Amino acid sequence: MKLSVLMPAYNSAAYIEAALQSLLRQREAVAMEIIVVNDGSTDGTGDILRGMARRFDEIKLIETKNGGVTRARNIALRHVATDSDLISFLDSDDLSPPGRFERDIQFFRSDLNLDLVYSTMRLFETMDEIQLAPKENTEILDVRGIHLGAGLYRTSFIRSLGGFDEGFEQAEDTDFLLRILESLPTYQLSDEIGYFYRKHETSLTQNKSVVAREFSRALLKSAKRRKALGPDFQMPQGFFDITAFIHARKWT
Amino acid sequence: MRQSAFVFVSANDDIVFEEFDGDFVILDLQSGEYHAVEGSAAILWKLLMDGICPKAILDEFEAHPKLTVNQIEEYITNLVENGLIKESDQLAVAGLSEDDKASLLALTAAPKTDLFSDLSDLILADPIHDVDEEAGWPVRKPQ
Numbered sequence: 001m002k003l004s005v006l007m008p009a010y011n012s013a014a015y016i017e018a019a020l021q022s023l024l025r026q027r028e029a030v031a032m033e034i035i036v037v038n039d040g041s042t043d044g045t046g047d048i049l050r051g052m053a054r055r056f057d058e059i060k061l062i063e064t065k066n067g068g069v070t071r072a073r074n075i076a077l078r079h080v081a082t083d084s085d086l087i088s089f090l091d092s093d094d095l096s097p098p099g100r101f102e103r104d105i106q107f108f109r110s111d112l113n114l115d116l117v118y119s120t121m122r123l124f125e126t127m128d129e130i131q132l133a134p135k136e137n138t139e140i141l142d143v144r145g146i147h148l149g150a151g152l153y154r155t156s157f158i159r160s161l162g163g164f165d166e167g168f169e170q171a172e173d174t175d176f177l178l179r180i181l182e183s184l185p186t187y188q189l190s191d192e193i194g195y196f197y198r199k200h201e202t203s204l205t206q207n208k209s210v211v212a213r214e215f216s217r218a219l220l221k222s223a224k225r226r227k228a229l230g231p232d233f234q235m236p237q238g239f240f241d242i243t244a245f246i247h248a249r250k251w252t
Numbered sequence: 253m254r255q256s257a258f259v260f261v262s263a264n265d266d267i268v269f270e271e272f273d274g275d276f277v278i279l280d281l282q283s284g285e286y287h288a289v290e291g292s293a294a295i296l297w298k299l300l301m302d303g304i305c306p307k308a309i310l311d312e313f314e315a316h317p318k319l320t321v322n323q324i325e326e327y328i329t330n331l332v333e334n335g336l337i338k339e340s341d342q343l344a345v346a347g348l349s350e351d352d353k354a355s356l357l358a359l360t361a362a363p364k365t366d367l368f369s370d371l372s373d374l375i376l377a378d379p380i381h382d383v384d385e386e387a388g389w390p391v392r393k394p395q
Binding site: 048213216217219220222223224226234235237238240242 | 255268270272275276277288368374
């Protein structure tokens with residue numbers, strides 16, 4: 001099977017090499033292309049990416065003027081290879097756990113109708129530079145929350161959804177996940193950690209009021225679409241799980 | 253309700269709403285339910301949240317060509333009973349503008365909101381909750 005990992009990047013020089021290496025360490029398990037859209041970065045991100053693209057055939061680098069994360073995701077989608085079987089996402093400041101894809105691809109091998117596997121993600125603050133994983137004793141939080149990178153998707157399924165809505169400044173991932181749920185996909189939920197999400201001060205999600213508004217807009221758009229699905233339509237249940245808020249001292 | 257001259261407000265801090273081109277989304281951050289508010293319902297919601305009292309609104313339906321006072325009163329009562337709004341102790345100062353009156357007169361469909369409760373796991377996991385300003389980390393609301 002061939003895996004395409006989509007990565008929009010903007011001013012991520014401090015993190016992007018680790019993000020890419022966390023993917024490249026899994027290339028023995030699956031044929032992989034990593035589609036990186038450098039969205040007009042003004043720090044050293046472009047230099048790092050050009051260097052890595054020369055060293056690793058798996059990396060397909062696309063450089064654009066800054067147009068926002070949603071547009072960058074769509075550009076990446078358009079560059080997915082025609083023979084791609086599976087798609088996932090990794091943000092340029094996050095990490096992919098070792099063995100994640102080898103584990104989750106098995107679900108697709110055993111179920112030809114499977115549209116996606118949705119995993120738990122581990123939030124962390126400090127990275128182990130050697131392991132490319134959360135540092136031992138750093139605070140972590142495991143949750144099956146809203147993140148595209150938590151999913152591994154069949155490429156044909158993603159293509160059937162028609163891309164990201166570029167009207168969203170943020171919450172385009174929520175809108176996309178809502179459209180996934182509305183399509184009543186065949187899915188597998190996983191309690192295994194499929195994504196390491198780095199929490200840091202410059203995260204896009206810091207602007208709470210914009211996030212809240214965009215999230216609400218995604219809900220309204222979903223409500224409008226659901227009128228066409230009839231009054232008996234029910235979203236798949238149990239997809240997201242925040243009851244596992246765990247292990248970290250400040251929550252206990 | 254019919255004679256209330258008081259301002260109605262969001263029932264509590266867990267009830268938040270956003271307007272998009274005249275439509276509203278009302279989120280209950282405690283239960284994870286949300287309401288999609290469009291058409292007649294959206295117009296009424298906006299007037300109530302702008303501080304117009306129920307009496308002023310209901311008076312406009314005494315001689316309305318399409319809708320009755322009872323239909324509108326029932327809708328506002330439902331908003332209260334569903335825990336979305338409550339009567340404050342503040343008397344309404346603002347009144348209906350001529351544009352407001354015209355928009356109420358033009359209504360043809362009885363107001364209703366669409367309630368969705370099957371996304372509560374997503375809403376309770378959402379980024380509105382998940383970043384606490386001081387802790388800087390996701391914090392689950394106490395149940």
